[in-house]
Amino acid sequence: MTRHLLRLIWNRKRQNFLLTVEIFFSFLTLFGVVLIAMQYANNARHPVGYQIARVWSIGVDRKEPAGDPAVRARHRETYDQLVRALGDMPEIEVVAAGFTGPYSNSNWGSGTDLTGGRNVNFGVNSVTDGYRDLFDIPIAEGRWFSREDDAATWKPVVINRRLAHQIFGEGNAVGQIIPEAPDRDDPDPASAAKRLSKRIVGVIDEFRQDGELSAPQNYLFYRMRLDSADPEANLPERIFVRLRPGTPASFEESLVKRAMAVAGSWSFEVEAVEDMRTDKLRSYTTPLMVVGTIAGFLLLMVALGLTGVVWQSVTQRIREFGLRRAKGATIPNVRVQVLSEIALMTSLAVVAAVILLAQVPLLPLPRDLTGIPASVFMASIVVTVIAIYVLTLACGWQPSRLATRIQPAEALHYE
Amino acid sequence: MVRHYLVLAVKVLLRRKFFTFISLFGISFTLLVLTVVAAFFDHAFGPGQEEPRQARTLYVERTLMYGPHSTSGSSGGFRLFDRYARDLPGLERLSLHENTHTVHTYLDGKKISSALKRTDDEYWRILEFRFVEGTSFGTADVAEARFVAVINMATRDRIFGGRPALGQTLEADGQRFRVIGVVENVSSLRTVPYADIWVPYTTAKTDAFKREITGGWNAMALAKDKASMAAIHEEFNSRLLRVELPDPKDYQALVAPFETRLASFARDMPLADRKDPESQVWRFVGLLTLLGLLFVLVPAVNLVNINISRIMERASEIGVRKAFGAPARTLVGQFLVENILLTVIGGAVGFVLSIFVLQAITDSGLFTYARFTINLRVFGWGMAFAVLFGLISGVYPAWRMSRLNPVQALKGGSR
Numbered sequence: 001m002t003r004h005l006l007r008l009i010w011n012r013k014r015q016n017f018l019l020t021v022e023i024f025f026s027f028l029t030l031f032g033v034v035l036i037a038m039q040y041a042n043n044a045r046h047p048v049g050y051q052i053a054r055v056w057s058i059g060v061d062r063k064e065p066a067g068d069p070a071v072r073a074r075h076r077e078t079y080d081q082l083v084r085a086l087g088d089m090p091e092i093e094v095v096a097a098g099f100t101g102p103y104s105n106s107n108w109g110s111g112t113d114l115t116g117g118r119n120v121n122f123g124v125n126s127v128t129d130g131y132r133d134l135f136d137i138p139i140a141e142g143r144w145f146s147r148e149d150d151a152a153t154w155k156p157v158v159i160n161r162r163l164a165h166q167i168f169g170e171g172n173a174v175g176q177i178i179p180e181a182p183d184r185d186d187p188d189p190a191s192a193a194k195r196l197s198k199r200i201v202g203v204i205d206e207f208r209q210d211g212e213l214s215a216p217q218n219y220l221f222y223r224m225r226l227d228s229a230d231p232e233a234n235l236p237e238r239i240f241v242r243l244r245p246g247t248p249a250s251f252e253e254s255l256v257k258r259a260m261a262v263a264g265s266w267s268f269e270v271e272a273v274e275d276m277r278t279d280k281l282r283s284y285t286t287p288l289m290v291v292g293t294i295a296g297f298l299l300l301m302v303a304l305g306l307t308g309v310v311w312q313s314v315t316q317r318i319r320e321f322g323l324r325r326a327k328g329a330t331i332p333n334v335r336v337q338v339l340s341e342i343a344l345m346t347s348l349a350v351v352a353a354v355i356l357l358a359q360v361p362l363l364p365l366p367r368d369l370t371g372i373p374a375s376v377f378m379a380s381i382v383v384t385v386i387a388i389y390v391l392t393l394a395c396g397w398q399p400s401r402l403a404t405r406i407q408p409a410e411a412l413h414y415e
Numbered sequence: 416m417v418r419h420y421l422v423l424a425v426k427v428l429l430r431r432k433f434f435t436f437i438s439l440f441g442i443s444f445t446l447l448v449l450t451v452v453a454a455f456f457d458h459a460f461g462p463g464q465e466e467p468r469q470a471r472t473l474y475v476e477r478t479l480m481y482g483p484h485s486t487s488g489s490s491g492g493f494r495l496f497d498r499y500a501r502d503l504p505g506l507e508r509l510s511l512h513e514n515t516h517t518v519h520t521y522l523d524g525k526k527i528s529s530a531l532k533r534t535d536d537e538y539w540r541i542l543e544f545r546f547v548e549g550t551s552f553g554t555a556d557v558a559e560a561r562f563v564a565v566i567n568m569a570t571r572d573r574i575f576g577g578r579p580a581l582g583q584t585l586e587a588d589g590q591r592f593r594v595i596g597v598v599e600n601v602s603s604l605r606t607v608p609y610a611d612i613w614v615p616y617t618t619a620k621t622d623a624f625k626r627e628i629t630g631g632w633n634a635m636a637l638a639k640d641k642a643s644m645a646a647i648h649e650e651f652n653s654r655l656l657r658v659e660l661p662d663p664k665d666y667q668a669l670v671a672p673f674e675t676r677l678a679s680f681a682r683d684m685p686l687a688d689r690k691d692p693e694s695q696v697w698r699f700v701g702l703l704t705l706l707g708l709l710f711v712l713v714p715a716v717n718l719v720n721i722n723i724s725r726i727m728e729r730a731s732e733i734g735v736r737k738a739f740g741a742p743a744r745t746l747v748g749q750f751l752v753e754n755i756l757l758t759v760i761g762g763a764v765g766f767v768l769s770i771f772v773l774q775a776i777t778d779s780g781l782f783t784y785a786r787f788t789i790n791l792r793v794f795g796w797g798m799a800f801a802v803l804f805g806l807i808s809g810v811y812p813a814w815r816m817s818r819l820n821p822v823q824a825l826k827g828g829s830r
Contacts, residue, residue: 014815015723022716029713061516064623065630067661250524260589265620267588269517270526286781294448298713301441305717308437312724 005340012313016345019309023349026302027388031357033295034387035372035380036288040213042376049160049206050102050135052273054093054247057101058239058259059269069231079236080226082262083128086239089258091247094134097236098127098224102135103211103276106237110220113181114167122163122218123209126234128226134242142174142202145223154199156223163218164203173200211277213284215372240273299391306395314338314399321403322411331404338400339393346392350385357381417752424753431725435757438721442761443768445714446801449707450769451776453796454787458604460677461792465542465601465608469676471641472541473648474607475634476679478671481690485665488683490514492627495671496634499654503636505643510537510635513624515610518588520574527573530603531587532610533619541637542608549581549596552615560617564592567600569784570611587612590620603783607635607676628661628669636673648673715808722754722812733816734824743817750816754809755802762801766794 009016066072079097087095100106111121131137132144140161149156154177164173178198198220207219224234243251252270259268314321321334361374428435462469478491496511503509512534520527539551544565552563564585571580580594592614601608624631638644651673660666672692674682681699682692726733733746766789773787 015720018716018720018723022713022720025713025716063619063621065627248524249526252526253521253524256519256521256589264589267516267518267620269519297444301437301444301714302717304437304440305721308434309720309724312434312728316727 002340002344005337005344009341009344015309015313019306020345020349020352022302022305023346023388023392024353026299026391027349027353027384028356029295029298030387031353031380031384033288033292034384035377037292038376038380038383039215039372040284040288042373043215044212046208046212046216047206048102048208048212049204050137052102052135052277054243054245055134055273056241056243056252056255057104057271057273057276058241058255059271060237060239061267061269062235063265063267066235072231072235075235076226076228076233078263078266079239082239082259083226085258085262086241086255089255091244091251091255092241093244094130094242095239096128096130096134097226097239098131099125099234099237100209101125101238101240102209102273103280104209104238107209112178115179115181117181120163120166120218122159122220124220124222125207125209126222126224126236128224128236131221131240134240137207138205140203140205141172142200144202145221149201149223150225152199153196155196156201157198158202158204158221159200160204160206160219162206162216163220164200166218173203176200211280213281303391303395306392307399310338310342310396311399311402314403318403318406318411322406322408325404325408326412334404335400338403339396342392342396343389346389350388354381354385420749420752421756423749424756427725427729427753428757431728434721434725438718438757439761439764441714441717441721442758442801442804443765445711445804446758446762446765446797447768447772448710449800450766450789450793450797451772451787452707453800454769454773454789454793457790457793457796458602458785458787460680463602463605463608465544465605467543468541468637471638471644473636473638473644473673474676474679475671475673476606476676477683478629478669479690480629480660480662480666480669482664482666482668487629487666489629489631491632491634491671492629493624493632494626495628495658496632497625499658500634500636500651500673503647503650505639505646506636507639508537508541508637510541510637511535511616512538512607512633512635513616513631514633516588518612520586522574529570529573529587529611530609531612531614533616534613535616538613538635541635544598544601544608547597547599548579549594551596551613557615557617560615562590562592562618563595563615565596565598565613566594567598567611567784569600571597585612587614588620590618592618600784602785604785607633609784628658634673644673711804711807715804718808719811722808723815726750726812726816730819730824733819734821737819737821738825746817747813750813751806751809754813755805758801758805758808759798762797762804765801766797769797 062075064071064075066075083095083097086092099108108124108126109121110124111119113119127145129145129147132139137144142158144158145156157178159167159173167173167178168176176199178200180197204219206216207221208214208216209219222234224236226236241255249272256268256270259266321337324334324337325331361377466472475491475496478489478495480487493511496509500506500509513532515530515532517528518531520529536552536554536557539553544551547568549565551565552561555561556563564587566574566580566585570585571577574580574585575583580597583594585592585594592612601610603609636647638647651671655669655671658669660669668690670690670692672678674692675696677699678692678696681687681695684695684699684702687695687698736746770789773789776782777785777787
């Protein structure tokens with residue numbers, strides 16, 4: 001039976017080839033949308049690793065570059081005063097400062113070569129001791145930064161579990177020094193000695209800076225001190241405050257006035273982290289919705305076109321079906337024939353598309369770049385395959401009824 | 416003859432309404448998307464209301480510093496333009512202005528955010544704003560750092576309740592300005608003229624920016640005539656070689672070309688070679704064309720399939736014409752005319768639909784103050800797309816049609 005169908009398809013190869021091409025491209029289009037949607041859905045299942053209720057982020061514009069050590073020292077002192085002044089306000093529960101925070105658009109990425117030649121990449125942040133309390137970040141092992149680290153002769157760092165696993169495998173990470181290879185680009189031993197080793201004081205579950213729809217990434221926190229004597233040490237770019245429950249939104253004005261009183265020449269941009277979250281999520285979903293709408297219309301167009309073409313070819317082959325029925329084929333037999341032909345063409349397109357897509361995981365792309373787990377990739381293929389079969393068979397449904405509506409005797413001399 | 420083809424085409428289209436509907440649906444949707452994209456580009460890069468002299472204006476909006484290990488992109492600094500661009504040959508006017516900053520005004524406990532831009536006086540001479548009240552600030556206002564501001568109508572509505580604002584005082588970022596002009600809103604996609612509030616750059620809180628080579632500033636050069644544009648571009652590029660870079664250890668070269676806005680946008684796209692600004696426009700346009708062709712592929716194959724079905728249905732008509740001696744060329748021509756008629760009708764439907772879609776995007780407020788409209792240029796693009804699409808999807812079916820064997824065709828055979 002299948003061989004016979006194949007021959008029938010082969011006889012109409014030109015037209016069937018174009019139909020197959022059309023199904024092939026529809027498959028790829030649908031797959032793209034399904035893959036992104038599945039990736040988002042998969043990401044959203046995992047916790048982000050922080051709480052943002054009642055937290056405001058204050059972006060600071062210092063209006064003056066701090067390359068000069070004297071300016072840097074002055075800025076650091078102003079930050080110290082700012083954090084103290086805000087902490088004294090009765091409406092504020094906790095204050096912390098840092099380079100960046102949840103749902104913010106500023107990112108700091110870094111990577112390092114481990115001894116043994118492996119390379120790890122991670123997102124970086126540099127924060128004050130109050131940051132953990134403010135965002136309620138659960139500690140998995142070890143501890144968060146504290147005054148204990150003041151006298152350290154190494155760089156204390158806190159990393160997330162994923163990074164700890166990548167560096168140390170199943171072994172314990174707390175208390176370990178990250179085994180970094182010497183900098184290849186800077187062979188000068190003096191500067192190599194100056195580079196402090198990073199010692200892990202704690203491991204957190206997770207810190208997904210870009211929120212629930214982002215792909216999970218490695219993360220590393222440095223400790224930031226506003227009373228640091230080191231002129232090279234980093235300065236914060238943002239201050240975070242958590243308000244006492246019931247503080248009205250209008251408190252923002254007094255907050256900015258208080259900050260201006262300490263640093264009059266700086267500018268402050270206050271935003272509730274909840275609002276930043278809304279914007280961030282929208283930046284993920286809006287492109288998907290636009291692409292999804294366009295893909296939806298494309299598929300609708302293909303579905304209508306396919307229905308039309310199958311309809312037309314069925315009308316043309318009425319005599320052929322009449323002959324089959326005259327020779328004893330039942331109505332379901334003929335319908336199965338029409339639908340099997342469509343299913344076969346769909347299978348050809350699907351096989352070609354899946355073979356093409358199977359090359360993607362084989363490409364030498366770094367895993368961090370795609371961030372798409374193999375399971376999500378496979379699941380997207382399965383969902384797309386099912387959807388395409390449903391779509392094409394649905395398109396053949398009405399025409400296949402048409403093929404059997406006419407009586408065999410009439411069909412045999414149908415023009 | 417063409418008139419005869421057209422009459423015949425309309426008859427054929429009306430005979431099989433379902434097929435015609437499917438074709439028109441696909442064509443109008445495809446051309447709808449293309450027209451919306453064209454309208455976006457026209458809105459962002461075409462000659463605009465505020466930039467009537469755009470044809471002889473060049474901008475530096477994006478600069479790039481690079482060295483062996485690092486690259487750093489930002490806008491240029493005040494000193495870069497102030498020191499190296501003022502006396503460029505062929506220059507009629509040069510304006511230096513800052514990127515917009517978000518500033519906040521607190522009004523009865525409510526926060527009003529506005530985009531503030533600090534500019535010089537030349538800015539108002541190169542651009543043409545439509546003033547509703549008052550006028551812009553001039554050379555004396557800038558030289559004496561007067562705290563005056565031009566605002567747009569949206570800001571007048573938000574802060575002054577839509578009443579005349581001339582002479583009123585406005586508080587922004589802790590500074591107080593006197594309103595001396597009100598202009599119509601400018602779309603946020605026109606990055607150079609866009610802002611809510613414009614103030615003299617000399618009112619900045621510190622003058623640290625005057626020492627900076629990169630960061631925060633844009634230059635806009637009005638050339639004496641079109642021929643001088645190349646000279647401005649070349650001369651500034653050669654002067655860049657002697658700019659002292661702030662961090663000579665990390666960065667050895669600076670890319671900051673005077674270029675058109677499209678070129679500057681193209682240089683910021685993924686896959687662009689940012690260090691080589693010269694060829695980026697063509698690369699970008701090429702990439703867009705490729706994406707456009709990929710997008711058109713599915714609808715085109717769909718339409719080809721439908722067209723072939725339609726031809727097979729008319730096999731006996733074609734057989735008669737061939738038997739009476741019509742050459743293949745005539746038949747191909749006839750079918751192309753039919754198909755282009757169909758795509759132009761579809762294009763017109765898509766064009767009307769695109770007016771509604773653009774209105775919906777305008778109303779959504781996704782792009783601040785942007786009013787997407789259809790003009791003659793966009794209409795021209797839409798029609799060009801329609802004819803091109805008609806050709807792409809019509810050639811293959813027409814060729815198939817011309818090759819039908821007259822004897823078989825007369826019998827209604829199809830193979």
